Amino acid sequence: MDGSQNILRRSLQFRLSVWLSLATVILAIVAGVFSFFSAFDEAIELQDDQLRQVASLVHRQYFANSPAAPEDVPTSDPESRIIVLTAQATEGWKPQAEARDLPANLRDGLHTLMIGDARWRLFVLTRDNNQRVAVGQQTAVRDENAQNSALRTVAPLLLLVLILPLLAASTVRTMLRPLRNMAADFEKRSEQDWKEIRTDSVPSEVQPLVLAIRHLLSRAAESMRAQRRFLADAAHELRSPLTALSLQAERLGGADLSAEARIRLTTLRRGIARTRALLDQLLALARAQGEGGEAQHVSLTHVFRRVLEDVLPLAEGKEIDIGLVTQDDISVRANEVDLLLVLKNLIENAVRYTPAQGRVDIAVALVPDGAVVYVDDNGPGIPPDDRVRVFDPFYRRLGHDEVGSGLGLSIVKAIAERIGIDVSLDASPAGGLRAMVVFPKAVFHPVAMPPTRARPSEVLGNRLIGSQQQPFIQDSDGQPLSK
Ligand SMILES: Nc1ncnc2c1ncn2[C@@H]1O[C@H](COP(=O)(O)OP(=O)(O)OP(=O)(O)O)[C@@H](O)[C@H]1O
Ligand SMILES: [Mg+2]
Incomplete structure (x- = not known):
């Protein structure tokens, strides 16, 4: 009261x-x-x-x-x-x-x-x-x-x-409406949206305040840009010495080494690989938090194929059954690299944290508010309390041996906020984690499906299986449907 x-x-x-x-x-x-x-x-x-x-x-x-x-x-x-x-x-x-x-x-x-x-x-x-x-x-x-x-x-x-x-x-209410609209505009903005505040509809008495906020915002945006540039430059600069280091480690591998030295070399290689992965993720995060590239119409199936090409070796190594379960292809208006980063991080997580011989299903569904991509796995999942925290940079859950930098989901979050999609985590009906990416109607439109994929599929009917050379779609009997 x-x-x-x-x-x-x-x-x-x-x-x-x-x-x-x-x-x-x-x-x-x-x-x-x-x-x-x-x-x-x-x-x-x-x-x-x-x-x-x-x-x-x-x-x-x-x-x-x-x-x-x-x-x-x-x-x-x-x-x-x-x-x-x-x-x-x-x-x-x-x-x-x-x-x-x-x-x-x-x-x-x-x-x-x-x-x-x-x-x-x-x-x-x-x-x-x-x-x-x-x-x-x-x-x-x-x-x-x-x-x-x-x-x-x-x-x-x-x-x-x-x-x-x-x-x-x-x-009075009408007179103050421009201020309310301005507040609503701020409220809607993502952390990376630094575009200028419009002052034309603001009462002249309030304009000095709005102009001061505008200047402050532009200074803050400039300082954020400088920080991001520094992060990207630092990660980039670190790559060359790291490449040199890994070359040296490769050469060392060919030399005549004692058993003990070989064990140490393996540890060294692993460390170098981890650092390289961290640098890649840092670069991706700097990119995710930046302005992003130009938006085009991108087919989600095309993006899935590219992601599957990347994660298939890992999935095969763990004998994980990974597949695309969908009847709809959807064209999304976004930058392809942004979409790749979002879906790759989610799908790679599913493969990485699901134990060997597990299962990962990717599905697209049309819902009243837009379209949703589901990435379901039957791994350990994430308890509800942690499903928001895992989006924080460098936050990793304990209880698994997988290496990682803890940046994947923060990259996903930064891109999602920038391009206006919604990413959330939930329990999967398959038993593990379900990652959901919701594309609102403004961002996507369904594409006519190729005739070979128009036939009705059963539950988990058509599966898109990627291979490094040739990803293809197969039906539930394992017969290729289309290239
Ligand atoms: N599918 C999943 N099943 C179980 N736990 C998950 C899953 N996806 C993410 N997590 C948990 O969330 C944490 C954060 O994931 P995130 O992708 O941000 O980082 P990472 O995978 O550890 O590292 P990076 O992706 O940067 O290599 C992970 O460390 C893991 O504990
Ligand atoms: Mg990850």
């Missing part, structure tokens, strides 16, 4: 809305009260004028022309009736049904007085011939009329009091 209160207190939108609403409501209330009382007074004055006019009319009619007693002015509401009383200056007022005991010495003009139980507003008029007329109306009725008329004047203001806060809140 405290947290949300704090956020509200710091929210510019909330504060602007509250202050604007408060200011408009207070102004509207002040204006409303003022309008109410002035409209009320005006209505009372108007009714006084009416009394005056009635008095003058009655006077003229009654004393000048008509011998009959004046009648009260008829109305639909008896309460609001206007009563008329007459008197000769020397005599008292002639009593009237509601108005008895009217003081005889009433001066000309307007009076408010109690007659019986009710309060009355009276206008008394005396002409030269001393003939007097009093015209009156109950104040309760007059006040009610005045009140109604004043309320009608204030009603639009009351409506404004309700509408203005909403209007203020929505205006």
Whole structure:
């Protein structure tokens, strides 16, 4: 509760809305009260004028022309009736049904007085011939009329009091939309997306802040680029001495060595191979975190073939049954080297961490949101708690003898974020690990399949088997389908 209160207190939108609403409501209330009382007074004055006019009319009619007693002015509401009383200056007022005991010495003009139980507003008029007329109306009725008329004047203001806060809140919200859009843009960006922030729709008051952020971002991007260049250059520079070292080790292998020296040489070779693999992965990581190459339409089957060419020797060495189980080929709009790196690291992991005589299946499926590549193995898998951590650079799980640098999955993650695909790990139905690569609709489109592969396949029907010389697709009976 405290947290949300704090956020509200710091929210510019909330504060602007509250202050604007408060200011408009207070102004509207002040204006409303003022309008109410002035409209009320005006209505009372108007009714006084009416009394005056009635008095003058009655006077003229009654004393000048008509011998009959004046009648009260008829109305639909008896309460609001206007009563008329007459008197000769020397005599008292002639009593009237509601108005008895009217003081005889009433001066000309307007009076408010109690007659019986009710309060009355009276206008008394005396002409030269001393003939007097009093015209009156109950104040309760007059006040009610005045009140109604004043309320009608204030009603639009009351409506404004309700509408203005909403209007203020929505205006402030609209004005702050460019900032929200900017935040959403930042939120969507990957770590490698340093493209400039657009400032054209940002309010001019906020532009200095946005420009400062833009400069900071471009400096940070430049420093990241420099770091990556350094990493790539260092890895590249280390390759030449390493090649020289491995040549020397090869030559040493041909020399006449003692048994002990041979054991040491083997260890040395292994170390050199590990360092070479590490350098390759470092170079791949630097590339993955960079801008990446140009995107083209790449067939996934083509990428699988190239990956299988690379991993087949390893799979054959461990007698692992590796195959592509799919009916769909998918064309993906991406850079081929990026795709190769993603799929090679995932498939190589599956082969490397699956024990000998295991099984690795690669499948492509179309799903409502796009297309998914599954790499399933029946190895030891990765417990759920570790399935995110393994994407961190240099993180390796314990409990296996496989050599590696711990960079493969961070390369995959960096590329995935840059090209807008989603990579995740899960338990595989085959018993080991399932790596999933989701290509959203924007990144892929299915390709018409070659006729030889259009026939329906059973589960795990068609398997793409790679060999270093000639990868080919075979059906479940082992017959080649297409080259
Ligand atoms: N298919 C898998 N089955 C079981 N464990 C896996 C699998 N794939 C990855 N791992 C675990 O995740 C860790 C990180 O994998 P990652 O590919 O990032 O690095 P690596 O394979 O150790 O080294 P590199 O790929 O750089 O040569 C691995 O050390 C391994 O413990
Ligand atoms: Mg790996």
